[in-house]
Amino acid sequence: MRLLPFIIEYPFPERLVFPDVFCERAKDDYPAYRKLGIYQRVAQKSLYVYQIKNHKTWKTHTGILALSDLADYTSGKIKAHEKTMPVREEQQMALMQEWGAMLKPVLLTHSPALKLNSWLDTCVRDRQPAFSIFFETDEQTHALWIVSDPADILILQKLFNEEVKETYIADGHHRAAAMHHFYREKSGAGPNGIFSAYFAADQLYIGDFNRVITLPPDLSETAIPALLSEAFEIMPLNAPQKPQQKYDLTLFFEKKWFHLRWKASLLNAAAVTDNPLLDAQLLNVQVLGDLLGMTDIRTDKRIQYIEGTKGLEGLEKACSAPNRLGFALYPVAFSDLKQLADHGGIMPPKSTFFEPRLKSGLVVLRLE
Numbered sequence: 001m002r003l004l005p006f007i008i009e010y011p012f013p014e015r016l017v018f019p020d021v022f023c024e025r026a027k028d029d030y031p032a033y034r035k036l037g038i039y040q041r042v043a044q045k046s047l048y049v050y051q052i053k054n055h056k057t058w059k060t061h062t063g064i065l066a067l068s069d070l071a072d073y074t075s076g077k078i079k080a081h082e083k084t085m086p087v088r089e090e091q092q093m094a095l096m097q098e099w100g101a102m103l104k105p106v107l108l109t110h111s112p113a114l115k116l117n118s119w120l121d122t123c124v125r126d127r128q129p130a131f132s133i134f135f136e137t138d139e140q141t142h143a144l145w146i147v148s149d150p151a152d153i154l155i156l157q158k159l160f161n162e163e164v165k166e167t168y169i170a171d172g173h174h175r176a177a178a179m180h181h182f183y184r185e186k187s188g189a190g191p192n193g194i195f196s197a198y199f200a201a202d203q204l205y206i207g208d209f210n211r212v213i214t215l216p217p218d219l220s221e222t223a224i225p226a227l228l229s230e231a232f233e234i235m236p237l238n239a240p241q242k243p244q245q246k247y248d249l250t251l252f253f254e255k256k257w258f259h260l261r262w263k264a265s266l267l268n269a270a271a272v273t274d275n276p277l278l279d280a281q282l283l284n285v286q287v288l289g290d291l292l293g294m295t296d297i298r299t300d301k302r303i304q305y306i307e308g309t310k311g312l313e314g315l316e317k318a319c320s321a322p323n324r325l326g327f328a329l330y331p332v333a334f335s336d337l338k339q340l341a342d343h344g345g346i347m348p349p350k351s352t353f354f355e356p357r358l359k360s361g362l363v364v365l366r367l368e
Contacts, residue, residue: 001077001167003160004067004193005045005153009101009364010144011038013131019359020137026361030099039364042146047156049123049145050197050363052356056139061203061356062120064156065105065144065363067193068167073180077166078108078194079341082173092178102179102365104358105197106172109334112202113163119156123147135359142362160198168341170204170354182367195365197358201334207353208242208308208331210315211283215323216292216302224253224325231286232260240312243330249279252312252319252326260327262286276336279329280348298349305350 015038016022026033033039048065072078096102123145132143147153169176179194215221228234228251237257243249247267249260262282270277270286288294288303297303306314312328319326332352340347 001072001161001164002069003047003064003157003198004069005047006067006193006195006365007042007045008048008065009039009041009366010131010362012040013133016133019133019135023135023359023361026103026359027095030101030103030361030364033361041366042148044148046146046148047153048363049120049147050358051124051129051143051145052358053141053143054139054355055141057205059205059355061199061205062117062124063197063199063203063356064120064160065195065197067365068106068108068196069193070180070183072167073176073194078176079166079168080173080176081168081337081341081345081347083346084173084177088174089177089181092174093182096178096182096367100367102175102195102367103360104172104175105195105363105365106176106179107170107354107356107358108167108196108198109170109201109204109354110164110167110198111338112200113159116156116159116163117200117202119159133362142359144363164198167198168338170199170352171357199356203356204334205355206331206334206337207355208329209280209350209353210306210308210329211327211350212304212306212315212318213288213292213325213327214302214304214321215325217323219292221254221323227291228260228287230291231263231266233263235259235261240316242312242328246330246333247277247279248330249283250312250328252315252328275343275345276339278332278336278340278348278351280332280351283327283329284348307353309353 050065051060051062053060068078127145129143130146132141134141147156176194183192225234235258237259240257241250247262251258251260266286267277270282284297288297294300294302304318306318315326315328
């Protein structure tokens with residue numbers, strides 16, 4: 001796979017009095033920001049090292065910003081696990097044309113690369129960043145290093161090409177598809193690559209995405225335990241608890257917590273393809289579909305998705321109304337995501353929550 005150097009714009013750090021507000025408003029105010037001269041432009045095509053330090057979790061994520069070769073996208077070396085919708089691709093293209101820019105890269109992940117990680121660690125340790133900006137809301141520091149020396153670029157490209165044979169879209173399926181369509185229609189114009197942030201799997205955190213289900217009005221709450229026992233082994237819990245392993249879930253129901261374990265007979269019957277069995281897909285089919293009669297998981301208004309970052313407290317809060325079930329799921333493993341994408345599979349909606357998450361408008365690719 002190829003890393004293509006390119007020119008970015010980023011704001012003068014001293015102009016960001018309130019960084020959180022600046023990035024929150026970037027999608028609406030980017031043209032005004034640019035007219036005000038807030039952005040500076042890198043002098044020559046470069047690669048970039050990007051690091052996010054999360055001061056709440058004490059985790060550090062280090063990766064690379066580069067253009068992805070369109071040939072790697074069309075040949076399948078950049079693998080998707082989400083089905084894109086044409087209307088959203090058109091919306092992304094319209095925004096790109098309105099801004100004349102991409103305000104946020106596509107997040108790509110790949111298997112750990114030891115030599116590449118070592119080079120990045122040395123760069124971060126020995127060089128001064130172009131910016132280091134603290135975001136109060138998330139308690140994170142975002143920093144950028146510019147790799148402009150041709151010799152360094154060649155080393156970084158060589159290491160990446162040797163150790164990274166394929167990548168997987170973690171976030172930004174519609175942005176990637178929109179950029180591909182955009183440059184295919186405007187051949188030869190602009191940077192001609194997909195604005196990408198590469199973070200290896202050992203630099204990536206995959207969090208859980210949980211569900212709250214509003215029960216059908218004709219289904220009595222007293223019938224729920226017997227109904228769920230068709231799919232799960234159920235045990236009461238003395239306190240709130242997140243699932244500890246794959247195929248375990250926890251349930252919040254009638255202000256009580258329960259441990260759920262998929263029945264072995266159900267798992268054996270469902271394991272009929274090369275794709276991994278995912279808790280989210282099993283829940284969609286075996287419980288929401290077969291037991292509760294939900295026919296279209298993507299559009300059913302009775303399903304509410306709760307990011308795992310909100311904790312079990314967020315799940316309990318969302319279940320405060322009557323006739324609601326809260327399911328906490330174990331996070332999807334990178335190995336399962338990889339296997340699914342390698343076999344052309346599609347993840348269920350809202351299966352994963354990825355960190356790091358780059359900020360809109362902090363690093364910008366101009367399209368002219």
